[in-house]
Amino acid sequence: MMxxxxxxxxxxxxxxxxQLAELEAGLVAIEGGTAEPDTVNAVFRSVHSIKGGAGAFQLADLVSFAHGFETVLDxxxxxxxxxxxxxxxxxxxxxxxxxDLVREARDGTALGIGWREVLxxxxxIARHGSVPAEPPPPEADEFGFAPITIRIPTGEPEPMASDPDRLMVEFRPHPTLFARAHDPIPVLRxxxxxxxxxxxCDLxxxxxxxxxxxxxxYLAWRIELSGVPDTAVRDCFEFLDEDCDLVIGPRSTAGVPPEPEPELALGHLPAARTATAPEPSRPAPSKVSAPSQAAPPPPGAATCGDNAPPPTIRVDLDRLDRLIDLVGELVINQAMLGQRVIEAGVARQPAVATGLDELKLLTREIQESVMAIRAQPVRPLFQRMGRIVREVAAATGKVVRxxxxxxxxxxxxTVVERLADPLTHLIRNAIDHGIETPERRLAAGKxxxxxxxxxxxxxxxxVxxxxxxxxGGIDRSRVRQIxxxxxxxxxxxxLSDPEVDSLLFLPGFSTTETVSDISGRGVGMDVVKRSIQALGGRLAVASRPGQGSSFGMSLPLTLAVLDGMVVSVADQTLVVPxxxxxxxxxxxPGDVRALGPAARVLAIRGGFVPVVDLGEELGFSPAGRAEGAQPVAVLVETSEGACAALLIDSIQDQRQVVIKSLEANYGTIPGIAAATILGNGRxxxxxxxxxxxASSGAPASSSVLSTPLSCSR
Known part of the structure; x- marks a missing residue:
């Protein structure tokens, strides 16, 4: 059981x-002026679901705070x-x-959260419609009791229109319902x-x-509904069914006398109405009773009137990683099988060739499907950054959106998870060092x-x-002085401007003179650069004085596979993404020309691009290419928009390869991102x-999101 x-x-x-991710996204949308009913209802459901699950586990602080939060949202x-x-x-x-309260309850640690002040x-807000600058004057009388108003309508209520699908609901809360901070009034609404x-209301x-x-x-309620399915009614009592007596059925069998009874007004509820005569042919009501062993309801379930979400299943991440590893081995073995068939001389047979092609397509489809399982939007990561912005803006006295x-x-x-720290550092840096104070912004006409x-x-x-x-942008003269x-x-x-900008990423560098909780220790931007490089990505910086700065990260979509071109250089096999x-x-002949004592460029369609001879760069052919050998040029563009021509000996194939970490299995090699296993086992x-x-000094565009700098034409 445990x-x-x-x-x-x-x-x-x-x-x-x-639920917290959906909550923050909804609140940001409401703050931006898109307070649509669906958005507000989604935010309310998120808090309500958290409160319901927390009540099942008797997390009193979490329940109390969520209840107050829920009241304002209502x-x-x-x-x-x-x-x-x-x-x-x-x-x-x-x-x-x-x-924070969810994290505190999950980890069992005391974070010292001042949640009662926020509550x-x-x-x-719920009582007065605003946050008072000072505590509101007490409204209770001298005995400490606050007055409430109960209105009991008089006269004959208007009869409810005839409806064969009328439902009668009897709802009698238990004391545990109120002990868990549940409130029946929002349910009735x-x-x-x-x-x-x-x-x-039954008094x-x-x-x-x-x-x-x-x-x-002591109180109970009888609710007569017209034109409402019983499934929608049960959804409303999703978190209350263990703490109440609940009967849902046609009016004829629910046991409510047809005479009108005194009614308790519930906020903005419509006026009470009297039902018509019961219909004897309706089936018996269903009784919802608490199970013998209490278990919390699924906290993510939909509430009243929602469409059921698509079915999902939770899988342990280790199992998914194992599946991805096996698919990688399948890709390698498929390539090996194709290589063995070619070596055996049977690849020309139609049946064998067709089977190999089908196996290749099927393997690729399996690999793409498995990788799609691991793919997730960056939305949750972006939503977490909203809290960082609010905290740093409050600490620096700046107004930031x-x-x-x-x-x-x-x-x-995996990429999303490892992006959290770099993004946090960049956001904090943008607010602390980039955004000016409100006074300075106003003086500058901003x-x-x-x-x-x-x-x-x-x-x-x-990505x-x-x-x-x-x-205000990067003050390059000050960066250089520091x-x-x-x-x-x-x-x-x-130093050129890009070289001055790169100084920001040196360990120990900081433009802040005094150490604070946010900056000043020279730790942060160097961590960003190392983290991005560890993901196989690149970082680009662009800044214009008085107009702002941008830090762009270009990252691989996945760390498992890539499509590559297999090339030969000095009898070595390499893969170009x-x-x-x-x-x-x-x-x-003559298109590759010397530029200075060591550099070379390739003339192409009236323009020039830098040349990188892979054999020389990687130390495979220090003596140069054989006499008369005509190289092949692979024109490439980096994530920062720089262009160059890689000189190789020949092109072998284009295929999907499985990425194997070189750093984890050997070490870091300049110019080499990773390794793979080919079909021949090499x-x-x-x-x-x-x-x-970058070693060729090719120019780059100003931003990785701007139009890339094409090769000179």
């Missing part, structure tokens, strides 16, 4: 992560509260606190939204005031509110992520095109 409950608990916290979705900027600021802060702000409703068990026990539950684009861009799960943009896009088989700001003072560069060094190749050609090195071209 193992089962622990598994359910793990599932609950996994669901909480999804006011917003009912239209009684306008989501103004000051209110949404408190709501976003409450979402951060809710996330008091939420309560003030949801039932009223589903269709025409008549709701009556029969309510004792005299001197005999009332505050820990008991985060704008995101391309949240649906998908990338391998709006007081600064903007940080976080953009993701697919480009040439890679490109850019963090940019509209701040680098000289710290001894990072000599005083007479001649296909996404970097623009075209291949065989240069005519190891082939996968080229790092960006590093090879």
């Amino acid at each position: 193992d089962s409950m622990e598994a359910i608990r793990v599932t609950f916290f996994q669901e909480c992560e999804e 006011e917003i979705r009912s239209g009684r509260l306008e989501p103004r900027a000051d209110i949404m600021g408190t709501m976003l802060h409450a979402a951060d606190v809710l996330s 008091a702000d939420l309560d003030a 949801e039932l009223a939204r589903l269709g025409e409703a008549r709701i009556a 029969e068990r309510l004792p005299p005031l001197d005999l009332l026990d505050p820990e008991q539950a 985060l704008r995101t684009e391309g949240e649906g861009t998908e990338v391998d799960k 709006p007081a509110e600064g903007t940080v943009r976080l953009v993701a896009a697919h480009r040439s088989g890679r 490109v992520i850019e963090v940019s700001d509209d701040g 680098a000289e003072r710290k001894g990072l560069i000599p005083a007479d060094a001649q 296909l996404t970097a190749i623009m075209e291949t050609l065989r240069p005519a 190891v082939a090195l996968i080229l790092d095109v960006d590093a090879l071209v």
